[in-house]
Amino acid sequence: MADDPVERQLLGAEPALTRVEVAERAGVPPEVAQELWRLLGFAQQDDDAVAFVEADVVALRQAAELVELGILSPERQAALVRTWGRAFARLAEWQSTLLADVAADRGDLPELLPELVGEVVPKVEALQGYVWRRHLAGASARLFADGAPPDADALPLAVAFVDIVGFTSRSKELDERELVAWIEHFEAECSGIVVDHGGRVIKNIGDxxxxVVDEPTAAAEAxxxxAARGDDGHDDxxxxxxxxxxxxxxxxxxxVFGPTVNIASRLTSLARPxxxxxxxxxxxxxxxxxxxxxRRLHRTSVKGYAHLQSWALRRARD
Incomplete structure (x- = not known):
């Protein structure tokens, strides 16, 4: 394998182990190690490919310990590990592009990128750990709000979908950089509004x-x-x-899943600008x-709901 200074810096060492050697050192059956690797979304490696470092041994051993503790039970293992893999893969793609752009702006990409990685990655890693812990604290507080975990699988929540009007036609007018900036602005503004109203963004799906918000009043306000900002000609x-x-x-x-989520999605498709x-x-x-x-509207037939009843929500002064 060709020496890659960026890879070596990120992994902490030059790859020197095969997949089989990693499994042996971690004390984990090779087939289990391979399945975890696949669920995380990493490219499969041949048994004799020297593509791993000691950090992979430590990670595999820790995963095995989580299995023993019941955190990665057979029922949860595939879904949880797969979710980790998807989330970090998207984050890594965005961050690597950002680092490459910064390095290119400063001068020679091949020379500056390893130096920039060494300078930036430890700070990003520490900040990601902090953000994760703060979100974990908030999620735990919500889960144990009454002093004990909820018995029911489902909890009452207000669920909202907000969709950009005319996205397709507008996107055709923008170049790639402008489109990305427009979407990122929309996502950032939505995130701020949701957080200010005590809610949580579940995901952004293109446009x-x-x-979700615990209280329907706060969700309605958000x-x-x-909608009001979108109708303001002076607001971007x-x-x-x-x-x-x-x-x-x-x-x-x-x-989030369930009929409430489905209905919110169907209502969005019915809503006028x-x-x-x-x-x-x-x-x-x-x-x-x-x-x-x-304002009560006529019942409408949409996918999954033959006679969906809806209301148009407005502020009283409107």
Whole structure:
């Protein structure tokens, strides 16, 4: 294998071990090691390929210890490890591109990139650990809010989808850099609004953001704010439409599932530009809330729901 200074710096050593040797040193069956490697999304290596370092041995041994502790039980192992792999793969792709752009702007890429990696990566690694711990503390606080973990698999949440209006036509007018900047601005602004209202962004899906909030009132305020900003000609926030539903939601590995999520998605597809549509759960929870009005719409047939009832949500002054 050709010597790669960036790879050597990131891995802490030059690869000197094969997959079989890593499994032997970690005390893990080779087939188990190979499956974990595959679930993490790493490229498969031949048995005789020298592609591993001592850090791989430590990581594999720690994974085996988590299995023994029950954290990586057979039921959770594949889904959890696969989620790790997807999340960090996306993060690594973005960060490596960012580092390469910075190095290219400073001068000669091959010479400066290893130096930049050595300078930046330890700081990014420490910051990622801090962010993870803070999110873990927040998630634990929500989970154990009543002093004990919830017995039910599903918890009541307000679920919202917010979708950019006219994304396809607008994207054709922008070059690649402009499109990325536009989407990143939309995601950043949405994230700020959601956090300010006590919510959590679940994921960004191209021109759409999915988020949840514990309280339907705060979720309504967040979606109405996004819609109002999109309708403001002096605001560079894009015009949007939104669907908001409230009810039991199954949360698993950072994602959300269930009829409430499906209904919020269907409502978004029905909403007109600048409009927030809500389901019966939101209507019943907020019907008596000052400052909000509801306009009942005709029942609509959408995928999975033959007669979906919805309401257009507005601020009273509108």
């Amino acid at each position: 759409e953001v999915l988020f 979606t109405l704010l996004m 926030f894009p015009q949007v439409r939104a669907g908001l539903a409230y009810g039991d939601v199954v949360a698993r590995l950072g994602d 600048g409009t927030v549509l809500v389901d019966r759960g939101v209507h019943d929870a907020l019907a008596e809330t000052d400052g909000l009005t509801f």
